Amino acid sequence: GLPPLAGFFGKLHLFWCGWQAVLYFLVSIGLLTSLFSIYYYLKIIKLLMTGRNQEITPHIRNYRKSPLRSINSIELSMIIYVIASTILGISMNSIIAIAQDTLF
Incomplete structure (x- = not known):
């Protein structure tokens, strides 16, 4: 980092x-x-x-971009990763709360 x-x-x-x-x-x-x-x-x-x-x-x-698809595989994977990391970032407090309840 x-x-x-x-x-x-x-x-x-x-x-x-x-x-x-x-x-x-x-x-x-x-x-x-x-x-x-x-x-x-x-x-x-x-x-x-x-x-x-x-x-x-x-x-x-x-x-080069594929002429058959509007979104290629690299763009699709980037979109999926951005959505997944955004969801994880938003829901991180609840995930931490569940982990704390489980451990303590």
Whole structure:
């Protein structure tokens, strides 16, 4: 996660709790994997900002919309993921309440 976003603060909290629990090895592995993921995130953001597509594979660069369908599979999967994450985000309080009732 990048600093202004929620994923960053979630990871920061996990790393802080791991550090306080003296789980240094797990925290170091988490930090290392976060550094690798930030490298790839920034690579994609750079590509989006500059508009250059030299680093894109030829399969994606030559991707064209199917003339038979108005929505292709990539667009459909993105729509499904956006709807699912929106529903989860809206109903997260009730999911957490159910989990708390189950555990405590």
